Amino acid sequence: MAVYTEISDDEIDRFVASxxxxxxxxxxxxxxxxxxxxxxxxxxxxxxxxxLYEKRVDPNDLPFFIGLMEHLARRGLTCPQPVxxxxxxxxxxxxxxxxxxxxxxxxxxIRRPRVEHCAAVGAALADLHIAGEGFSLTRxxxxxxxxxxxxxxxxxxxxxxxxxxxxxxxxDELDILEKSWPTDLxxxxxxxxxxxxxxxxxxxxxxxxxxxxxxxxDFFAYDVAICLNAWCFEADGALxxxxxRALLGAYEKTRPxxxxxxxxLPLLARGSALRFLLxxxxxxxxxxxxxxxxxxxPLEYLKKLRFxxxxxxxxxxxxxx
Amino acid sequence: MAVYTEISDDEIDRFVASxxxxxxxxxxxxxxxxxxxxxxxxxxxxxxxxxLYEKRVDPNDLPFFIGLMEHLARRGLTCPQPVxxxxxxxxxxxxxxxxxxxxxxxxxxIRRPRVEHCAAVGAALADLHIAGEGFSLTRxxxxxxxxxxxxxxxxxxxxxxxxxxxxxxxxDELDILEKSWPTDLxxxxxxxxxxxxxxxxxxxxxxxxxxxxxxxxDFFAYDVAICLNAWCFEADGALxxxxxRALLGAYEKTRPxxxxxxxxLPLLARGSALRFLLxxxxxxxxxxxxxxxxxxxPLEYLKKLRFxxxxxxxxxxxxxx
Numbered sequence: 001m002a003v004y005t006e007i008s009d010d011e012i013d014r015f016v017a018s019x020x021x022x023x024x025x026x027x028x029x030x031x032x033x034x035x036x037x038x039x040x041x042x043x044x045x046x047x048x049x050x051x052l053y054e055k056r057v058d059p060n061d062l063p064f065f066i067g068l069m070e071h072l073a074r075r076g077l078t079c080p081q082p083v084x085x086x087x088x089x090x091x092x093x094x095x096x097x098x099x100x101x102x103x104x105x106x107x108x109x110i111r112r113p114r115v116e117h118c119a120a121v122g123a124a125l126a127d128l129h130i131a132g133e134g135f136s137l138t139r140x141x142x143x144x145x146x147x148x149x150x151x152x153x154x155x156x157x158x159x160x161x162x163x164x165x166x167x168x169x170x171x172d173e174l175d176i177l178e179k180s181w182p183t184d185l186x187x188x189x190x191x192x193x194x195x196x197x198x199x200x201x202x203x204x205x206x207x208x209x210x211x212x213x214x215x216x217x218d219f220f221a222y223d224v225a226i227c228l229n230a231w232c233f234e235a236d237g238a239l240x241x242x243x244x245r246a247l248l249g250a251y252e253k254t255r256p257x258x259x260x261x262x263x264x265l266p267l268l269a270r271g272s273a274l275r276f277l278l279x280x281x282x283x284x285x286x287x288x289x290x291x292x293x294x295x296x297x298p299l300e301y302l303k304k305l306r307f308x309x310x311x312x313x314x315x316x317x318x319x320x321x
Numbered sequence: 322m323a324v325y326t327e328i329s330d331d332e333i334d335r336f337v338a339s340x341x342x343x344x345x346x347x348x349x350x351x352x353x354x355x356x357x358x359x360x361x362x363x364x365x366x367x368x369x370x371x372x373l374y375e376k377r378v379d380p381n382d383l384p385f386f387i388g389l390m391e392h393l394a395r396r397g398l399t400c401p402q403p404v405x406x407x408x409x410x411x412x413x414x415x416x417x418x419x420x421x422x423x424x425x426x427x428x429x430x431i432r433r434p435r436v437e438h439c440a441a442v443g444a445a446l447a448d449l450h451i452a453g454e455g456f457s458l459t460r461x462x463x464x465x466x467x468x469x470x471x472x473x474x475x476x477x478x479x480x481x482x483x484x485x486x487x488x489x490x491x492x493d494e495l496d497i498l499e500k501s502w503p504t505d506l507x508x509x510x511x512x513x514x515x516x517x518x519x520x521x522x523x524x525x526x527x528x529x530x531x532x533x534x535x536x537x538x539d540f541f542a543y544d545v546a547i548c549l550n551a552w553c554f555e556a557d558g559a560l561x562x563x564x565x566r567a568l569l570g571a572y573e574k575t576r577p578x579x580x581x582x583x584x585x586l587p588l589l590a591r592g593s594a595l596r597f598l599l600x601x602x603x604x605x606x607x608x609x610x611x612x613x614x615x616x617x618x619p620l621e622y623l624k625k626l627r628f629x630x631x632x633x634x635x636x637x638x639x640x641x642x
Contacts, residue, residue, distance in 0.1 A: 006432060007432075008433060009431050023524065025427045026427055026428065029351065030349050030350065032349060040349065040361055047368070104347075106347055106363070108333070108348045108349075111330055201330070
């Protein structure tokens, strides 16, 4: 839930005047998204989304994100499209923040995904990986293995206040993952944050993907592992194998896993679980006073990590090794 | 900023199916409003606002609020209109909360009101007071004089942590207001919360009023005093007499004050300042953990109260006694 920055009526009028989308009819902060401030901007031409990029986003990365959304759409993927102003620019400035207007995407995200939703997201993820081919810009994944230990160090001192034993567990896991993380799996542009709130459905069908602000170049199978964690666990912390099989099976219809990817999946799932455990832990311990964001429970990802630690091979996810 | 209650995709589909507004195209939480959860609900028929009434709203009051919006619109005032479902009901239930769909009102609220906005709101307030005539339901103002002392008692113990001397100042003010509060001024339906975020402007013109969830029967001039406090003070805490004169002057063009109202205005302004000081103080001291609401500064209203305490008569507000 995020609106970190206020926009005055004068400021929005001035900003929108540089675009060919008519005048402002309405502007409302949206209680969604965590990293940036998002607004529903209705103009005479209809609804749009206005995003103000807040301090966690590196302005140098914005051309990658903007360009990627355009590249993916050209390749047939449905996602918000940056609207360019009269000067042809997709990036401007509002209230001292870099800002972009993107098209409004119909659909809503699924609060309690069922098996068919998991299948749909598996297929869409494979489509995304294929559609990302040929994109000319690249972006390193700042939240992959080399980023985890520094992140852990920033939470280490107070981590035990969240749950006893957490420091040793994370330290051991980091040792293992740093040593055994694969180096040569098929890679390309990944979404890296394809949680249910970033996938829209309309009348039962997947209608588009949003929020490409963690997108980067990394292993495709790591992106699959992120989705496995985000979509296929039940509220009680148990993996739903039917959902996992549906997600992985649908993915493989478009982009079959290599033998190496299949073998690496449990480890990648551990890495993905640790990555979200670490960022949630940091956020949990560093809620700013007066924050308008409810931090997400890091322990949800501790449970997922423990599950994947116990996994022998991908049969645990419902597919054959 | 408020979304207190999550709505599942199944639940919203089921709820909207009972209305004749097509199927759900989009549902997004809105980071506006403090008392209730508000969502932008786009259906095949266009955008609407869905409000879920949270625990601070008494469900018994809902027919008053809903009926009032319909009454005011029939009398020519622009405000959101409750949409009735196929059974003719304007109230339903979503996620265990009473819920209503209202029409989407174009316009946006003014972050830094100028003199012309104050004039426009003065005129609209008078229109509202006139349009409220003949409304058959009534609602007592739960946040008028008899409600203030109990509210104060709930904050008293920790009030001095906000600013030293606050307890004595409030206690003295309560004594004075309880003794001298008028009893026979012109009364009717008042908005009781017409702050800038509840007044929309579109292309420089006032386009409508929203959020009638504090509306009640009380003195018209008390409503004027609330607007004086909400619209006519500068960020440094000083009254802008030009704005006050514009607001009061525009109001009087439609509904001139009686001599008694004119004489009571400084006292009513003190009461209004105390009312918002008390509710903000309570909210400030009782921010729930993980709240998605930033409490508003109670001391802003302490400054306003002190200003009105120093006022001899309405000349301080730029009009003649």
